[in-house]
Structures are given as C-alpha cells and as structure tokens.
Amino acid sequence: MNLLNQHFSTVVDKLIGNTEKNVSFNNSPICLLNNVIHKQVPSVVFKSFSTHEIINIIKSLKTKESYSYDGISTKLLKISGNYICSPLTHICNKALAAGIFPQRLKYSVIKPLFEKGDKTIPSNYRPISLLTSFSKVFEKVLFNRLIEHIEKNNILINQQFGFRKGYATDDAIFRLTHKVLSALNANAKVCGIFCDLEKAFDAVNHSIVIKKLNYGIIGKAKLIMESYISHRYHRVEIYNSTTDTKYRSTW
Helix, strand or coil, X not given: CHHHXXXXXXXXXXXXXXXXXXXXXXXXXXXXXXXXXXXXXXXXXXXXXXXXXXXXXXXXXXXXXXXXXXXXXXXXXHHCXXXXXXXXXXXXXXXXXXXXXXXXXXEEEEEEEEXXXXXXXXXXXXXXXXXXXXXXXXXXXXXXXXXXXXXXXXXXXXXXCCCCCCCCHHHHHHHHHHHHHHHHHCCCCXXXXXXXXXXXXXXXXXXXXXXXXXXXXXXXXXXXHHHHHCCCEXXXXXXXXXCCEEEECCC
C-alpha cells in the first residue's frame, strides 16, 4: 500500500524534473505567458449562499454509492439533504467569509485501477481519487461563484473549450473542421500543431495557478483558492473480496 502511495505522490515530481532537464523554458511561450498584461476587472465578491442553492447543488451531484474515508456517499448525502442543508450552508458561508477551505475536506482515498502489464509495478496502475461528498458540495459552491465572476466580466476567450457551458469539446472539433474545410475550399494551405501533455492536470504548477488569479480574484477569494490546493492528504486503499478485508496505506 505504502509503495503505491509513494509512487502516486512522486510520479508528477519526477515527470516535471525530467521535462526541465530536457527543455529550456527561458524564452518559450509558456514562460512569456506570465508577462501578458491582464485586463482590468472589478474585484470578485463571494456573496453568501442560501439553503436553496445548497440543496440544488446536492441534487445536481451524481448518485453514487462509493465513498471516501468518511463513509458518506453522494447517495446518502442526497437522501439526507433536506435535513442537513441548513448547517451545511452555515459552514460553507463561514468558510467563504474566512477564506479557508475546511481541512477535513482535503482528505481523499485513492483506489488503484490496474491497466496493463506486470501487476507488481506501481506505474501500471491508475489512481482513482475518491473525495468526500461534502468536499464536492463545497467545490461546486466555489465553482458557481467563480463562473459568475468570469462570465460577468467576459474573462475567458471564445477559444477556451471544455468545462464551460456552451463550449463543449465537440464544439471545438466542429470549429476546427469548419476552418480546415473553409481553407481547403479557398485553395489555402492548412497547418496544425497538436500537443499531448502527459498527466496534464496532475502536473499543473499550483504557484503559477495562484499568480494567474489576478482577474479581480483577490482578498478572501484568493485566500480560499490557496487554501483549497494546499496541505492535501491521500491514502491508498485496496479491498480484497476473497477475505473481505481492506488494506490501507498511511496518509
């Protein structure tokens, strides 16, 4: 268990280290992005949530019986939603006002999913992270407030697809093929560059992400984002159905 846990904890650091050895970022576009002058937008205001909003968030979650270390599935959360929405709303609003993401919601359980090859090699397993159900509610709270600010101030460019309402990846494919076909019909040459980033989401540099949050995301709003991505914990858990036993690593 601990061997798998150590592998999942260090694989991204090793990946980044190997990349930095082979690539110089001194004059690359990736580095120059930090020098872009950002548009001036008003400061974000995280207004308080109502119990009605929290209930709607709970209802929007996928109904699953899987659960994290706290033993509370989204199915159980949805069943008890009407009874716990009031204290949960109070906790969410307190955290927003303080700029602190609750520490106990930063713990996740990792289920290793075997992909192929030798089962004794940790790199042949893909980590499936199970967050607490309450963490998913709080993440949706933050997402809703951020997306309101982003859309209101027209921060994202139209070419940003995925994870946006009305900007699905299918739309990106349609726009690409439309531009290519239009160019070919006009007897123009078409060139495309495609980048496949290994473990793209896992390898995101958190300090750079925080520096990018300067589109009016300041004060308590910035503090809670910093709190959300810092001091997180996970452990690996495997269930043996033959012996009905769970094996866990350390946090």
